[in-house]
């Protein structure tokens with residue numbers, strides 16, 4: 001490496017905090033290296049890049065004839081529409097957010113939900129991710145949209161953020177809670193949320209009624225290097241951290257059409273069967289939980 005390149009690299013890395021644990025280093029690496037077509041090609045549809053799944057009924061009329069040359073393109077647009085519908089549903093539960101408020105997206109990925117939140121509420125949106133690649137991607141998109149003064153991603157551990165105590169009107173985790181201890185996570189949201197503020201998560205959780213994590217849940221954990229929690233753990237950790245759920249929605253039947261459609265596409269990644277089978281056998285649930293910070 002040349003002296004100039006080395007200086008430039010260390011200038012960049014100097015701004016990136018060291019991972020808080022070896023596990024967080026693994027997760028940072030995972031997302032820095034992620035470039036799956038199922039995420040990038042869907043994001044290319046309208047410039048909103050998501051790393052979460054979809055909800056709602058498939059619009060078969062819009063998809064048309066599978067034999068048609070444009071079918072795959074329409075299928076990608078349809079999967080993306082369902083993923084954006086999921087983010088809209090999360091934002092529907094943030095409560096009365098205004099343009100003067102600050103929102104926090106914990107585990108923000110490439111920033112699709114942050115852009116949607118800003119476009120809906122006009123508010124400032126702060127995102128944290130372990131991945132420098134994702135933070136750069138989100139900040140570049142915000143710059144292209146000329147909203148970079150209001151929407152910002154940073155490399156930061158969501159368990160230890162720089163946001164002031166009681167400074168945030170609403171915060172969320174969209175499919176990012178399975179990478180952290182829930183007690184630590186909710187203690188941090190509870191710290192930076194204003195009393196009366198709102199917390200929302202959409203997540204996959206194992207179902208205590210099933211008994212223990214099924215083989216499909218274990219397969220999902222291995223695939224993403226994550227640790228899916230049980231529904232019971234969510235409620236207990238919230239209760240212990242002044243987060244009182246006021247809405248819980250079981251989205252399992254609403255997300256199955258997305259998975260069944262995705263399983264027929266050319267963009268399959270191999271994890272489709274585990275989601276479909278675990279949702280069908282009741283061992284895994286897709287839920288939204290919205291809570292008040294009291």
Ligand SMILES: C[S@@+](CC[C@H](N)C(=O)[O-])C[C@H]1O[C@@H](n2cnc3c(N)ncnc32)[C@H](O)[C@@H]1O
Nearest residue numbers: 050051052107108109129130157158174176179
């Ligand atoms: C599946 S992606 C979800 C991204 C985004 N919420 C979305 O809906 O598109 C999981 C995200 O969680 C982030 N993440 C995992 N552990 C984290 C931690 N301790 N602190 C901050 N971000 C974390 C990853 O960097 C990644 O961006």
Ligand SMILES: CC(C)=CCC/C(C)=C/COP(=O)(O)OP(=O)(O)O
Nearest residue numbers: 036038039050051052175203204224
């Ligand atoms: C509901 C659960 C358990 C989610 C685990 C977290 C996760 C990896 C979400 C989707 O990310 P992605 O959009 O990058 O995944 P994919 O490439 O499969 O679309």
Ligand SMILES: [Mg+2]
Nearest residue numbers: 038039051052
């Ligand atoms: Mg995806």
